[in-house]
Amino acid sequence: MIFSFIIPISLVLLGFIVGRINEARHFADLEEREDSFKHVVLSDLKTIPEGMNRSQFVSGSVVISIDYYKRIIASIRMFFGGEVASYQSLLTRARREAILRMIDEADDYDSKYIANIRIETSKVFENDEGIGSLEVYAYGTALS
Amino acid sequence: MQISNLESIPGTKIIKHLGMVQGNTVRAKHVGRDILAGLKNIIGGELHAYTELLTESRQQSTDRMIAQATAMGANAVLNVRFSTSSVSAGASEIYVYGTAVVVETE
Numbered sequence: 617m618i619f620s621f622i623i624p625i626s627l628v629l630l631g632f633i634v635g636r637i638n639e640a641r642h643f644a645d646l647e648e649r650e651d652s653f654k655h656v657v658l659s660d661l662k663t664i665p666e667g668m669n670r671s672q673f674v675s676g677s678v679v680i681s682i683d684y685y686k687r688i689i690a691s692i693r694m695f696f697g698g699e700v701a702s703y704q705s706l707l708t709r710a711r712r713e714a715i716l717r718m719i720d721e722a723d724d725y726d727s728k729y730i731a732n733i734r735i736e737t738s739k740v741f742e743n744d745e746g747i748g749s750l751e752v753y754a755y756g757t758a759l760s
Numbered sequence: 761m762q763i764s765n766l767e768s769i770p771g772t773k774i775i776k777h778l779g780m781v782q783g784n785t786v787r788a789k790h791v792g793r794d795i796l797a798g799l800k801n802i803i804g805g806e807l808h809a810y811t812e813l814l815t816e817s818r819q820q821s822t823d824r825m826i827a828q829a830t831a832m833g834a835n836a837v838l839n840v841r842f843s844t845s846s847v848s849a850g851a852s853e854i855y856v857y858g859t860a861v862v863v864e865t866e
Contacts, residue, residue, distance in 0.1 A: 627802055634803040662766055669771040673763045673840070677818075679811045683804025706804070713806075732765050738844040740852040741789045741810060749807055751814055751844060757766045 631684030639705065646712050653719045658756075660733045668759040672725045675755035676717025679740065680710045682750075707750070711735060714754040727758035761826050762836040762863070769836060769863055776862040778832045783824030787817040788851040814854065818842065821856045834860035 664671075682690075686702040693700045714735070722730050733756035740751045762769055789810065800807050829837050840858035847853045 631802050631804065635805075638803070638805050664766065664768070664770050671762075671764055671766065671770050673765065675818075677811060677815060679807045679814060681800045681804055681807055684802045686804065734765065734841070736842060736844065738852075739846050740814065740844065741850055742846050749810055751810070753814075753818075753842060753844065755765060755842065757764050759770065 627684045628688055629685075631686070635683035635685055639709065642709055642713075646709070646716065649716050650712070653716070653723065655728060656719050656722065657729045658715070658719075658733055659729070659731050660756075662732050664731065664759060665729065668729065670725075670760045672722070672727065672758045672760075673755070674718050674721040674725070674727075674730065674758045675753065676714045676719075676721060677751060677753040678710050678713045678717065679749050679751045680706060682706060707737065707752075710750060710752040711737070711754070714752040718754045718756060722756075722758035725758050725760060727760040729759045730756040731759055732757050761830065761834075763822070763826070763840055763858070764836070764838055765840045765858075767839050769838070771866060772836075772863040773866050774838075774861045775864045778829070778834050778860040778862065780857060781825050781828040781832070781834070781837060781860045782855065782857040783821040783826075783828065784853060784855045785817045785820045785824070786847055786851055786853045787813060789813065814844075814852070817852075817854045818856070821854045825856050825858065829858075829860040832860050834862055836861050836863045 689702045690700050736753045738751050740749055837858040837860055843855045845853050
């Protein structure tokens with residue numbers, strides 16, 4: 617009887633603590649890597665700037681899952697409505713990570729310009745309880 | 761075979777349009793990966809196994825599209841688009857499409 621309370625509560629706590637530490641660490645890591653790629657121009661336009669004569673398809677992807685704590689918070693939110701900040705930060709992290717992986721690939725080709733960037737977010741491998749993971753896929757054309 | 765999501769490849773000229781080419785894959789996750797993912801569903805974070813799985817399936821779809829383009833005699837696929845959708849519990853489809861063309865260096 618008592619276990620039916622202890623288990624969900626400890627999962628929420630575990631999700632909250634570990635999730636928060638991981639998030640802070642990830643954001644710090646993102647800042648640092650974005651800083652090192654400041655010279656790469658990102659664009660979602662299709663135009664090719666003058667003097668670019670080489671192109672290469674580049675992409676980056678990441679699959680993330682939502683922690684237990686955030687799911688609970690979101691389910692409370694779904695009762696009252698409004699902004700779900702816990703999911704927002706998660707999606708931001710995933711998107712920035714996917715873009716960075718794409719830039720990383722472009723960097724391998726010595727490219728300083730990525731054109732026609734498209735970002736796609738989708739729910740993947742959803743199970744019967746409706747808990748899925750999110751995939752963010754970023755792609756574009758690296759020009760040099 | 762050159763792949764691009766732009767409508768042209770810099771330094772080249774399109775001399776022939778061959779029509780649309782496409783490729784798809786539906787992939788299911790397996791139980792081993794699911795257990796790990798179940799743990800991650802508690803603490804959150806990246807699911808590396810799934811990232812790899814989807815990268816692999818995307819590569820497979822792209823290869824199928826390229827095979828189709830090669831069969832048509834194309835040497836480039838332009839304006840490539842990707843789409844991902846959850847088709848049923850535990851399975852995802854990756855679909856890629858583009859226009860097969862013949863390009864010539866200017």
